[in-house]
Amino acid sequence: MYSYIIRRLLLTIPVLIGVSILVFSIIRFIPGDPARAIAGVHASPEYIEQVRRDLLLDQALHIQYFVYMRNLLRGDLGRSTFTRRPVTTELRERFPNTVQLAVAAMVIATLVGVGAGIISATKRYSLFDNVSMIGALIGVAAPVFWLGAMFQIFFSVRLGWLPSGGMGTWAHLILPALTLGLATAALIARITRSSMLEVLSQEYITTARSKGLNERVVIYKHALKNALIPVVTVMGLQFGTLLGGAVLTETVFSWPGIGRLMVDSILTRDYPLVQGAVLLIAVSFVLINLVVDVIYAFLDPRINYGTQEVD
Amino acid sequence: MSGMRIKMIVIAMILVLASLLFAQGAFAVSQDMVIAIGAEPENLDPLKMMSAPAATIAEHMVETLIYLDVDGTLQPALAVSWEPAEDDMSWLINLREGVRFHDGTPFNAEAVKYNLDRFMGVEDPAKAAIFSFLLGEVSSVEVVDEYTIQVHLKKPFAPIASHLSHSFIGMHSPASLEALPEGEFAQAPVGTGPFKFVSWDRGEQITMRRNEDYWDGAPKLDTVTFKFVPEAGSRVIMLETGEVHAIMAVPPTDIVRLDEDPDIDIVRQTSVRLIYIGFNLEREIFQDVRVRRAINHAVNKDVLIEAIFQGVGEPSSAPIVPVIFGYHTVGPYEYDPEKARALLAEAGYPDGFEIELFHPTGRYPQDATVTEAVQAMLQEVGITARLTTYDWGTYLATVIVPPEQAEHDMYMLGWGTVTLDADYGLYALFHSSQWPPRNNVSYYANAEVDALLDEARITPDRGVREQLYAQAIELIWNDAPWLFLYNEGQVNAVRSNVKGLIHHPLENILAWDAWIE
Numbered sequence A: 001m002y003s004y005i006i007r008r009l010l011l012t013i014p015v016l017i018g019v020s021i022l023v024f025s026i027i028r029f030i031p032g033d034p035a036r037a038i039a040g041v042h043a044s045p046e047y048i049e050q051v052r053r054d055l056l057l058d059q060a061l062h063i064q065y066f067v068y069m070r071n072l073l074r075g076d077l078g079r080s081t082f083t084r085r086p087v088t089t090e091l092r093e094r095f096p097n098t099v100q101l102a103v104a105a106m107v108i109a110t111l112v113g114v115g116a117g118i119i120s121a122t123k124r125y126s127l128f129d130n131v132s133m134i135g136a137l138i139g140v141a142a143p144v145f146w147l148g149a150m151f152q153i154f155f156s157v158r159l160g161w162l163p164s165g166g167m168g169t170w171a172h173l174i175l176p177a178l179t180l181g182l183a184t185a186a187l188i189a190r191i192t193r194s195s196m197l198e199v200l201s202q203e204y205i206t207t208a209r210s211k212g213l214n215e216r217v218v219i220y221k222h223a224l225k226n227a228l229i230p231v232v233t234v235m236g237l238q239f240g241t242l243l244g245g246a247v248l249t250e251t252v253f254s255w256p257g258i259g260r261l262m263v264d265s266i267l268t269r270d271y272p273l274v275q276g277a278v279l280l281i282a283v284s285f286v287l288i289n290l291v292v293d294v295i296y297a298f299l300d301p302r303i304n305y306g307t308q309e310v311d
Numbered sequence B: 001m002s003g004m005r006i007k008m009i010v011i012a013m014i015l016v017l018a019s020l021l022f023a024q025g026a027f028a029v030s031q032d033m034v035i036a037i038g039a040e041p042e043n044l045d046p047l048k049m050m051s052a053p054a055a056t057i058a059e060h061m062v063e064t065l066i067y068l069d070v071d072g073t074l075q076p077a078l079a080v081s082w083e084p085a086e087d088d089m090s091w092l093i094n095l096r097e098g099v100r101f102h103d104g105t106p107f108n109a110e111a112v113k114y115n116l117d118r119f120m121g122v123e124d125p126a127k128a129a130i131f132s133f134l135l136g137e138v139s140s141v142e143v144v145d146e147y148t149i150q151v152h153l154k155k156p157f158a159p160i161a162s163h164l165s166h167s168f169i170g171m172h173s174p175a176s177l178e179a180l181p182e183g184e185f186a187q188a189p190v191g192t193g194p195f196k197f198v199s200w201d202r203g204e205q206i207t208m209r210r211n212e213d214y215w216d217g218a219p220k221l222d223t224v225t226f227k228f229v230p231e232a233g234s235r236v237i238m239l240e241t242g243e244v245h246a247i248m249a250v251p252p253t254d255i256v257r258l259d260e261d262p263d264i265d266i267v268r269q270t271s272v273r274l275i276y277i278g279f280n281l282e283r284e285i286f287q288d289v290r291v292r293r294a295i296n297h298a299v300n301k302d303v304l305i306e307a308i309f310q311g312v313g314e315p316s317s318a319p320i321v322p323v324i325f326g327y328h329t330v331g332p333y334e335y336d337p338e339k340a341r342a343l344l345a346e347a348g349y350p351d352g353f354e355i356e357l358f359h360p361t362g363r364y365p366q367d368a369t370v371t372e373a374v375q376a377m378l379q380e381v382g383i384t385a386r387l388t389t390y391d392w393g394t395y396l397a398t399v400i401v402p403p404e405q406a407e408h409d410m411y412m413l414g415w416g417t418v419t420l421d422a423d424y425g426l427y428a429l430f431h432s433s434q435w436p437p438r439n440n441v442s443y444y445a446n447a448e449v450d451a452l453l454d455e456a457r458i459t460p461d462r463g464v465r466e467q468l469y470a471q472a473i474e475l476i477w478n479d480a481p482w483l484f485l486y487n488e489g490q491v492n493a494v495r496s497n498v499k500g501l502i503h504h505p506l507e508n509i510l511a512w513d514a515w516i517e
Helices: A001-029 A034-039 A047-055 A061-073 A088-120 A127-141 A144-158 A168-202 A202-210 A215-243 A248-250 A256-269 A271-301 B005-020 B052-061 B109-120 B158-162 B176-177 B232-241 B251-259 B289-296 B300-310 B337-346 B367-380 B393-400 B424-432 B447-457 B463-479
Strands: B032-037 B067-070 B074-076 B081-086 B090-095 B136-147 B148-153 B195-201 B205-212 B223-228 B265-277 B353-360 B383-390 B410-416 B482-495 B502-504 B509-510
Touching: A001 A061, A001 A271, A034 A047, A061 A202, A088 A168, A088 A215, A088 A248, A088 A256, A088 A271, A127 A168, A144 A168, A144 A248, A144 B232, A168 A215, A168 A248, A202 A215, A248 A256, A248 B232, A256 A271, A256 B052, B032 B232, B032 B509, B052 B195, B052 B205, B052 B223, B052 B509, B067 B158, B074 B081, B074 B090, B074 B410, B081 B136, B081 B158, B081 B337, B090 B109, B090 B158, B109 B136, B109 B148, B109 B176, B158 B424, B232 B251, B232 B482, B251 B265, B251 B482, B265 B502, B289 B337, B289 B367, B289 B463, B289 B482, B300 B367, B353 B367, B353 B393, B367 B383, B367 B410, B367 B482, B383 B393, B410 B424, B424 B447, B447 B463
Parallel strands: B032 B223, B353 B383, B353 B410
Antiparallel strands: B067 B074, B081 B090, B090 B148, B136 B148, B195 B205, B205 B223, B265 B410, B265 B482, B502 B509
16 A cells, blocks of 8 residues: 555656646736736836846746746745735745635535435435435535625624624634535535445445444444545545635635635736646645545555555 | 622622723724725835725825825925926925934935935836836936935926825835845835834735824824725625725625615715727728717717716716816717717718727726627617627737737727826827827827927926816817726715715725724
């Protein structure tokens, strides 16, 4: 299994290089003149020229990529054209906020999603099952910004219980985490339910039951571990998405995370910052996928990665 | 001891504590004002400032020499008087005495020279401010004595006082700027203003505290906090819940609802921005002035303002908005589709024609909606406009091009005359020397207009300048190089217990003299 993990780690390197090329190209190949856009309507031609030089846009593409990669390896993502601060500083300030929100949302999503999924699966076609699956359907379908706005109107404007936006106290975290968490919980609940149902219909569960094992032990010890494998996949992907900055939620709740930073920097045509944010998001995605794959290996020893033949 | 007794003691203690807390004032309302704005400033250094949010926030901490008042007049600020020399080649500026920067260093002529030189990039032109063109006509700044400076010009340039009032030319403490590491920009400004910088939580808010030693008397508020709330709907909700005291840029759809809330006041203010659709005058169709006038008569601006902006804004009656010095009413072009059709027929287009109309989406309020409405109105007189839109960056790069590269027949843009002086609005957009890459995107050229605008630049007498601009505006209006649309309005909203806020046409909101009742 360890050789699998090492192999998986090494595989990550070409993926990351691919990501860097992609991020580099996206900015270069969109139409229009970034220098003109950054400088704005009132700018003088001299200033536009200066911006073009600053961004190396007057250089050949391969030179731009070479400089970009060289700086990247030194941990230098350039400076934001808008704030003039190093992109790495901007990202370092915002990323922890997104992680905080993503973790809180993930906790809510896991507790609600896995919990509801298990109960639904074990009490199939019960009232709880029907209600929670309809809820999950709505949760998957409802746009996140709409849900967020509803929460704001209900909990902030009507009841006055929670702040409607901003960051600071734990109370500020509740609404955005709930908004994000419930949307993800809906998805997790549906997958947990179907995965659980599939596992529960398998022979070894019937065997366990026929041995006279307590139903709780059957469900939580024997079934759950196997049923969780697809759930972990989805959770990993979801967590990656959340870390990628829950763009809409962060904007609705004025949460100063990476998603909003990206929206703001797109609006101000801050190309170095957009590039840095996309890169950070892509890298978190790749790394989380790596972690998910490793967790797989622990969850299910039966999964054969073809390493034994090589060994 | 009985429970009743304990309860009494506790209540007594709470009362004593409460009376202690409230002893300072009869109404101990906390004087901490929170204002929500849509965007975060880039930074607060004059060299790299370029947005209205940056200007709004900077103006609380950093002052300019001259203050541009809400009514467009120039008022003393850090300068007490300014006047041109006899040959108009320099301006003598007398400074306020006894003013100190927040770091305790004195404000004087040396400090002004330092700031202006830095802004113009005297030592290294590559390090000049983005808006250094504001001082483009200045050749040098001379310290005459401790509280007098002389600004020398390359040639007479009357709008210089307006330009010096621009909020980006604020006076920072030279000592604090000197202390910045190489290549860094001021994130925490040290000025002379009524509030001192406290903190900047990135992505969240900027907080400042009352300057007790402010030369014009300390403000009433203890602190002012600007919160960055990008989503307009969220700003409205925060105002309704009382989390903030004032918001800027209320979406048109929320105006009516907020108007009905007894705890909230809607503030309608004019803006300095005018929205127009320019003609590509190099196109054969638009070389006939009758066609350009026909289009101006074909569009009902009142309907645009009523239907799309809930009545906020007004039809343009000149190529600049009324609050600007040099404004002169000539319009608006009456809505008269019959006349439009007649003019088109006269010009040889009885059956109309087809054109390409370019417009941005999301740069100006409701820009795409307005263009679609214009498209429908043009159709009424037989003109088919095909719409093309791009993201802002691509749009600018497509539209602001030399004539031979132009793909558009008509294009929508806006222009804010941020110095409130007609020169900034007319020269940049209508002088024949300003074709792209500068901003005369219509490729307008009229020798008479050129001469008037040149003359107004070098004439120090404000009365004479007004006459020159009036003539230029009449010529431009009759030439109709644009479809003149509307003067943008701005809508702010405040809690009704908030008093004394200044809502500036420059899209600033100023809490200098404000308080909470």
